[in-house]
Amino acid sequence: MTPTLSSVTDNRIPTRGAAIGLVLIGIASVQFGAGAAKNLFDEVSPTGLVWLRLASSALVLVVLARPRWRGRDRVDWLIVLGFGLSLGLMNWAFYQSFSRIPIGIAVTIEFIGPLAVAVAGSRRPRDLAWVGLAGLGVALLGAERADLDLVGVLFALLAGACWAAYILLSAHTGRRWEGLDGLAVASLIAVVVLTPALAATDRGPLGDTRILALGAAIGLLCSVIPYSCELVALRRLTPAMFGVLMSLEPAAAAFAGLLVVGEELALVQWLAITCVVLASIGATRAHAPVDATPPPAAG
Numbered sequence: 001m002t003p004t005l006s007s008v009t010d011n012r013i014p015t016r017g018a019a020i021g022l023v024l025i026g027i028a029s030v031q032f033g034a035g036a037a038k039n040l041f042d043e044v045s046p047t048g049l050v051w052l053r054l055a056s057s058a059l060v061l062v063v064l065a066r067p068r069w070r071g072r073d074r075v076d077w078l079i080v081l082g083f084g085l086s087l088g089l090m091n092w093a094f095y096q097s098f099s100r101i102p103i104g105i106a107v108t109i110e111f112i113g114p115l116a117v118a119v120a121g122s123r124r125p126r127d128l129a130w131v132g133l134a135g136l137g138v139a140l141l142g143a144e145r146a147d148l149d150l151v152g153v154l155f156a157l158l159a160g161a162c163w164a165a166y167i168l169l170s171a172h173t174g175r176r177w178e179g180l181d182g183l184a185v186a187s188l189i190a191v192v193v194l195t196p197a198l199a200a201t202d203r204g205p206l207g208d209t210r211i212l213a214l215g216a217a218i219g220l221l222c223s224v225i226p227y228s229c230e231l232v233a234l235r236r237l238t239p240a241m242f243g244v245l246m247s248l249e250p251a252a253a254a255f256a257g258l259l260v261v262g263e264e265l266a267l268v269q270w271l272a273i274t275c276v277v278l279a280s281i282g283a284t285r286a287h288a289p290v291d292a293t294p295p296p297a298a299g
Contacts, residue, residue: 084189
């Protein structure tokens with residue numbers, strides 16, 4: 001079952017198996033879209049490509065959601081502004097990161113952000129064990145330094161911090177903006193925020209029809225398709241199950257990097273990714289509320 005945009009707005013509830021399949025499709029779409037983007041970095045800068053991705057997805061989301069602009073108070077706008085800032089900075093930092101280091105490693109480091117949100121404030125020994133396992137994974141990444149660029153690692157950490165902010169602000173946005181309204185408005189804000197950075201890069205490739213088409217396709221792969229899949233799937237899946245499935249992101253990113261970009265990782269790096277995936281699954285199962293809807297995935 002491949003979702004269409006109209007499936008987001010209808011009331012059909014998929015079977016549990018179909019819902020799991022939709023989440024997996026969304027994960028693959030995000031990571032293979034990132035791989036396709038990396039293959040274009042010789043022709044267009046990471047900043048130009050992420051701006052094009054966000055602009056194309058924002059256009060689709062605004063057309064789909066038709067957000068209500070009037071009747072919003074100051075708090076509504078402050079929350080969605082913060083949401084848009086975190087969304088734009090997160091994606092920009094992530095693209096800067098995986099332009100320098102393998103995609104799988106970038107996502108693994110970035111995933112520390114959501115993991116920190118999952119265990120924040122907990123003092124249970126079991127939760128400290130998940131943090132320790134994730135820390136072991138990150139330490140193992142440093143044991144194989146051949147493909148690691150320090151700037152790329154720092155950008156991945158920044159993306160992870162922004163992802164944590166994105167998760168927290170997404171929950172607040174969802175309570176104050178109906179449906180896709182908040183995400184559509186935040187996507188527009190993210191495009192505006194990144195426009196000054198775009199002005200500092202070579203914008204010539206963005207006038208190429210081929211690059212525009214590929215950038216729009218990456219926007220569909222990395223934003224529109226995953227959000228559509230997740231919104232439909234969440235009608236059936238519990239937040240805990242959804243969170244466990246999303247914990248597969250680092251492994252999916254590593255496979256996408258291998259298949260699409262040809263990024264081969266050392267055995268110790270695969271072990272590091274496994275540690276972070278297991279830590280995320282454990283923390284998610286321990287903390288996911290039974291009645292809340294988690295935000296769409298980022299990246």
